[in-house]
Amino acid sequence: MQQTLEQKPPVSPKVSAPPMAPTFSIPEPAQMPVSADYKTVGVPLVENAKFAMRDVNVFYGEKQAVFNVNLDIGENEVIAMIGPSGCGKSTFLRCLNRMNDTIDICRVTGSIQLDGEEIYASKMDVVPLRARVGMVFQKPNPFPKSIYENVAYGPKIHGLASRRVDLDEIVETSLRRAGLWEEVKDRLDAPGTGLSGGQQQRLCIARTIAVSPEVILMDEPCSALDPIATAKIEELIAELSQNYTIAIVTHSMQQAARVSHRTAYFHLGKLIEVNDTQKVFTTPDHALTEAYITGRFG
C-alpha cells in the first residue's frame, strides 16, 4: 500500500491549473454545438403556405452549406432571414428560384414546393419558375440599356405585351410601384447605369415586378446603399407586401425588425428559430438567437 502511494508521480507545478479568475464566461456562440438533427424552435410552418420547404440540404461539392431546413413562407408574407455571415441564408434563398443551378458544384436535396408544386422536379422548367419567383440582388445590377429597356426586358422575353402601348403601360406601372416613376419619367431613354445606387436598386425592383411575379426574393438589397436610399427601399417593401410574398435576406437586424412579419434565424447552415418578428426581437426562444440579436456576435 505504502509502495503504491510512493510510486505515484509527484504533481508537477507546471500542470497545476492557474487560479480561477472570477470571470463569468459566455460560451463562444459560434462554437456552441448545434446537433446535426437539430429541430427548429418557434413556428416554422404556417397555414397558407406559398412556399413549403421540407428537409432541405444544400451542398457545395463535399461541403454542406444548409442542413435539414423545414420552413413555410405564407402568402403575402414578408419573411426576413438573418444570421451571421456564411450561415447559409443567401444559399437557401437562392434555392427558391433555383438560381443555385448556375453554380456547377451546387446540389440541393429535400423538397421545395411552390403552391404545392415541386420546383426541383425534373419536369419543372426554371424559366417560368423564375418569372414567378423574382429576385433582387445584393448589388444593383441594371442592364447596360436604357431605363425603359431595363423594365421592358422581362415582359419582352416572356411575351407579356404584344403592343407597344401595353409595354409602355407595364413599364410605367412597374416604375410607379417601385417609386421611381416621378424621378425618371422624363428620361426613360437614359442609361439605367447612370442612375444613383438607390435608384438603380429600385429600377431592379421595377424590372422584377414588371413580369408580375408571385414571390420576390431579396438578397441583402440595401447592403450597397446609403441610409436614405435604404429607407426608400424599406418603404417600398412594406407597400409591395400587399401584393407579393417577399423573402428578404438581410444583415441589418433593424431592417428585419422594420419590414418583416416573421424572422428566421440561421446559424452555421441550420435554421435555429422562426417566430413572429416582434417575438424574435423581444423574447427569442433560443439562446443563439438572443446572443445574435443582442450583438454578442455577428
Added chain:
Amino acid sequence: MESSVLLPVLALLCALAFVAGRSRSLAVAGVGGMRILNSLPFYYGSLTAFWCALPSLAVVLIWSIFDGVIIENMVHALVPPAAVEAAGGNIGLVMNQVRNLAAGHLSADSVEPAIAAAADRLVALERINRWALTGVALSFALIGAILAWLKINPQLRARAKVEDIFRWTLLACASLAILTTIGIVMSVLFESMRFFSKVPVTEFLFGLEWSPQTAIRADQQGSSGSFGAVPLFAGTLLIAGIALLVAVPTGLMVAIYLTEYASPRMRNLIKPVLEILAGIPTVVYGFFAALTVAPVIRDMGVNLGLDEWLTISSESALAAGLVMGVMIIPFVSSLSDDVITAVPRSLKDGALGLGSTRSEVVKLVVIPAALPGIVGSVLLAASRAIGETMIVVMAAGLAANLTANPFDSVTTVTVQIVTLLVGDQEFESAKTLAAFALGLVLFVVTLGLNYFALYIVRKYREQYE
C-alpha cells in the same frame, strides 16, 4: 589591345568601378555607418559604374558613326584622278576595288600601283582607327569612373541619380519603338513619292489594270507597265471579306460556347486546341490551302456546274479566304472570350433571375455588354486578314483579275509587294517603287481600321458605362 577586347575590358572596368564606388561610400560613411549615407551603398556603386560605362559607350557610338566617312575621304585623296576616269568617272567603283584589295579579295598585282598604295593606306588607317577608338573609349571610362568616385560623399543623392538614369533608359526603349515606326513610315513615304513622280496618284488609286512589268530596254516587249491598283484592292477586300465571313461568326460562337455553355472539361479540351490552331505557321496554312483546299473547291465548282457562268480557277480567292478565315478564328474567339468573360456575373444573374433562357442571356445581355470588345476583335482580325501574305501567295494566284467571282484567281496588295521585291531589282524603276506605294496604302488602311476600332469601342463605352 584590339577593339575586340574593348567591350570585355569595359565591362571589367565597370565592375571594378562598382566595387570601388560601393566601398568608398562605406568608407566615407565612416563610423556613423550606413545611416548617414543618403542612399544605400549599392546606389553609389551603380552610379560609379554608370559614369564609367555611359560616356565611354557614347564615344564608341559617335566614333563609329563618323570614322568610316573620315577614313574614306582620307583614302580618296590618294586615288589618282586618272584611275577614276578609267572607271568611267565613278569613284564608287574605284573605292570598291580599294576595299576588296584591302580585304584580300584581290591580289595587288592585278591593279595599278596607286590603287595598291591606297589599299595599304586604308589598311593602316583602319588599324590606327581601332587602336585610337579603344584607347579613347577606355580613357573616357577611367576618367568618368574616377570623377564619380571622387564625388562620392554622404550627401550625394546617388539613388535619385541612378533612378534618373533608369528612367531615361526606359524612355529610350519606348522611343525606340516610336522612332522605328517613324523611320519606316518615312522610308515608305519617300519611296512612294518617287513612285508617284513616275506614275500619277490618280492612275495608281483608280486605274483598273495592273501589269507592273516595265521593260529595262526600250526594244523589249510590254515596255509600258500599267499601275492601276484597283484589282489589287478588290482582291484584298474579296479575300479578307471571305475570311471574315468564316472567322467572325465561327469565332464568336466558339467564344460564346466556351464561356456560357461548355462544361469545364470541354473548355479545357477546346481552348488548347484553338491555341494550337493559332500557333500553326502561316506557310503551313498556305500549302494546305493551295494543295488541299483549292482543288476541292475547283472540283466542287465544276461539279455544281458553276463553270457554265463563272471562271473556275485552280487557285481561287475562295480557297485562300476560307483557310485564312480558319486561321483567324482563334484571334476572334480568344479576344471575344476575354470580353465575354469580363461581363459581370451579376448582369447574367439579373437576367437569369427574370426567367431568361441561356440564349436570351447571351443575345440580350452578354453580347450587347461585350459589343465594344467584340467589334475591336473583329477589326483586329480584319487588319490581320488584310495584311496576311503567305496563304494568298500560295493559294490565290498572281493574276490581277478585277472580279467578284470567288472561284477565280485574284491577287492582293501583299502578294504584289512580295512579287515586286523578290529577285534582282533595280531601285529606280517604277515596278520596284510600286511596292512602296502599295505598302503605303496598306499602312494607311490598317491605321484607319485601327483608329476606327478605337472610335467604336469608345463610343459604345460611353453609352454603356
